[in-house]
Amino acid sequence: MPQISTSIPEMSILSQLNPAPIWIYFEEICSIPRLSKNEGKIKQYLLEFANKNNLESKEDEVGNILIIKPPTRGMENRKTVVLQSHMDMVGEKNADYPHNWSTDPIIPVVKDGWVTATGTTLGADDGIGIASQLAILSDKNLNAGKIECLFTVDEESGMTGAINLRADFFSGRTLLNLDSEDEGILFIGCAGGMDTVGTMSYQVVQAPKGSNALDISVTGLHGGHSGDEIHKGYGNAVKIINRLLWNISNQFKISVADFNGGNLRNAIPREAFSIIVLDQTLIVQVKSWISDFYSTQIDEFGDIEKDLKITARETDVPPFIMDEESQKKFLNALTCCPHGVIAWSQEMDDLVETSTNLASAKFSDNHTIRIITTQRSSVESAKENAGAMVESCLRLAGAEVVHSDGYPGWKPNLTSEILRITRKSYVDLFGKEPSIRAIHAGLECGLVYEKIKGIDMISFGPTIRGAHTPEEMIEIKTAQMFWDLLIDVVQNMPLK
């Protein structure tokens, strides 16, 4: 077993687990508070670790840390490998569990083959990445070329560590990202993202005297993550309620008085609400039309959206309604605005290449409507084009449109050298093929890929479930597999 240059904490419960080097460090890290933007203590710990182990270390302007392990004698001609994790974590706890995130340690517990925490997130995302780097840095038996361990700050709340990383902070041009959560999967790409936001102003008129109003709601949809789940065919509440309004406004004289759909920009909208004003004589027909529309939607979605509800109930008549022309523009803009998968990857099965999420549309103050959308793609130019499609729809309706800078994607390269090496190690060690995938969501790798053209990267890790929740847990046996793979890849780096 490698020598570990740290004392084993008393009452250690994880040090009995395999592989010991990782678990001993992981348990130590559990006692160090390290929420995003509060990484001072973990930074100090990492720099002290480097000192104790006589390893060169440095910190950049934003707090990212690099610790360098020189090559073993005879291995100087191997390519340098960069191992990367993020030092911050998400702090979530059960409401009734007392925990001070600035001072209290996380209490790990072992349960049925998994490690979890008492009452809080465990921080295996990405504490297990940090622990594996420390285990490698302090391993005296390793036979490897130069290793650079990169610890970034603030991955979980803005990726400012990766955004501000300088290309010359480290020298290696092969990088293993240790921040993914599915043993058996090698990740070789991720999506970039951007927001496209439209703001349109509208005219109002007084609601006609003697009219009635209906409060329409679309609820009970699945929702889900706008990246990982965009291909699953879940209903978009904004799209559904708009389809309803667009159709009834073509058949009956109705006026929209309020519209409020969707919530978070990275979530598929689960609920949407609207108030319409109409003549009393139309109430029965419009309600019956809505009830037929509900049946159509249930047919279209089948089992995917079993809990979908569409209701219309009479309500107080609001004083103002949208004028006819503004209403036409608004409903046409949302009908035209794309939502969902735009393109599938040519190179990889089951990978969404480009998508857009119509995240929310809401009336706000001063007679304006805000429409928020997000685009994702592993191909930068395709992401920009998806943003342009949305922009065009909104501009046709007279909206002002702005795009956020967003973050870049990492385009999969199936002929990558590090993929070939890692896959061979995996097959040699475990006698089976790993699956090779990209994810339709953001990773720090996208930012690194943008800064350092041609850098060869891969991401893998042990199995973690419930990340970012108090149920977070890591499967013990996959930590051993992760460690075996990591060591094998690091020791088998090719000649320069």
Ligand SMILES: [Zn+2]
């Ligand atoms: Zn992470």
